[in-house]
Amino acid sequence: MEFLHTARIRDEYGPDGLTDLLGDPALITDDTQMTLFTAEGLIRASVAGVEPPAMVYQAHLRWLDTQRRPGPPDSADGWLAGHAFLYARRAPGNACMSGLSAGRMGTPASPANPHSKGCGAVMRSAPFGLDPRWTVSRAFDVAAECATQTHGHPSGFLAAGAFAAITHALVVGERDLPDAVEVALGLLRRQPKHDEVTTALERALALDRAVTPERVETLGGGWIAEEALAIALYAALAHPTDVRRALLAATNHSGDSDSTAAIAGNLLGAWRGEEALPPDWVFRLEGRGTILELADDLVFECTQGDQLHGDLGPYTGWTDRYPGS
Template sequence: MSAVGGGGAIWGRAEQQDFRSRVRGCLLGGAIGDALGAGIEFESLDAIREAHGQEGVTDLVPAFGRRGAVTDDTQMTLFTVDGLIRAQVRRDTGAWHPPTDVHRAYLRWAATQHDWGPDERRKDDGWLAREEWLYSRRAPGKACLSGLGDEVMGTLEKPKNPDSKGCGAVMRSAPFGLLVGWEPQLVFQLAVECAAQTHGHPTGYLAAGALAVISHSLARGEDLDSAVQKALAHLATRPGHEETTDALKRALGAVRQGMPTPARVESLGEGWTAEEALSIAVYCALVAEDIRHGLLLAVNHSGDSDSTGAICGNLLGTLHGETALPPVWLVELEGRDTILQLADDFSMEMTQGAALHGPAGSSPGWLARYPRA
């Protein structure tokens, strides 16, 4: 990629198309993995097999009243993207602090968890917060709800929920890696700072940073093994990295132990904590014969199936692009049109933002979608 990033960088047409495919793949792949795991999230592997056969789930199963339903994992991931776009748009004003913009986006997500529907009086919310289908509780994590229960933003110096290392931050953090024009250490730092808004334990936020670096490498066209090695190098510089580092190393070690099985997945944990969710997702992505195989492996276990499926889907979708995603799952995916709109808006902002807003003039339609206020 000869030139990357928003704010005036020049992209070739083929580069733009490749980037858009990876962004779409990341968001749609994550949502598919989320939907595959949503109906079996709290079930043991034995119960899954009893209900769905020895192979476990092999297709979408009903959750929240329909097939293809997504959970809070996808909801929060979409608001991560919304916040990143808003940060780029607000850069023109000189108010350049992406953690604040992402935090405001997460507060908009939090409103969807207690409001009946969009508040048309809040014109500055932008278009995503007006999507009525998002106003539905999908088993959100307690740390996410409490961390966003007021407007005070958690920071690394004063994080929210300092003892929480649940997977609620890592499962929403793949989009930070789509900032391909940024250096990896800055992507890592932004993901870590935004994770601390709800999950203040070092493992809770460092796992989010690690996923962002892995996603960043994949979005730049690197292979998954190299991406994990980069994440390990960044983790090594941070206090409290040991649990996340060990979890990633266990995932790499499991790859060398033979054919992938649910038992091997479960040897890495259950996925309720950040480092276990990351480890399981990375392992399943590394051994995946294709996206279908990797996602089914990532959800058929006794643990947090939707989160491990979502993270694995983020990784495989970014690695292979949208055209590798199974179409039979895409057609039933809840919110697919919204996800595609958001993915394409993100791609346009990152590759052509200078044409949408800046000193020479701004698109009123774009600023209505992503207000600067």
């Protein structure tokens, strides 16, 4: 669906556009690949007891390796990198590839791709919002800092921070989505050069909920960070109790539809829970077992990590699965 104009989508799939998940298995995109490696980086940072950015960067370098190799190396670094299905190029973003290929880690003081505000950082940033040990401000700050490893424009990294903050407010703060967005807006307004992201979110909140592709496209194409987050938010708000319809609304438009749908799926999963996801779609998902296992591992580490890599650690195999280096 990515790169297809709305008229082409209707030509290929009918007047209602796409109405079902494509493929069996339904192949994951680069968005899901990078989200998985982000989560793995956060687990490994927690195991090591260090700040996340360097660990997340190393995890993203492992993702970069999956874009260059035909399959896992004999001695894969950690559990996730050993999964063959991840070694596939699914139209990765240029800024993600170039930022991670630069030979240095971008930082807020010296970001990679300082003029890039593509959606490649925001679409991978939901895991930063899932740690109950963190405050919402920390989720925002760490996600924004890690986003500068590939996307150095303020709108690129602030949108990532806002997405993490919304996710945290939904999961940890147990707020409804409109309230969670207000939490993120409060954090955004404290940041320099927040206007583009703030305006995009405010437009999504105000837009008429009668969804059409044309109305979605008034928010943009989703190629840039603030537009992708706004479109995903709008789709979730328009269909707050019907995840299937919300995901289709986030998909059936001209633009970066795989990213807008991925972000919408993260928002809805955080808001409504796993049981709200369409089971027939989840069943067909490529790598479903690995995705579920990694999600469980992130929960284990965030809530019971001391039992996995404390005194009992040598007997659990946890530190082999998630080396703290």
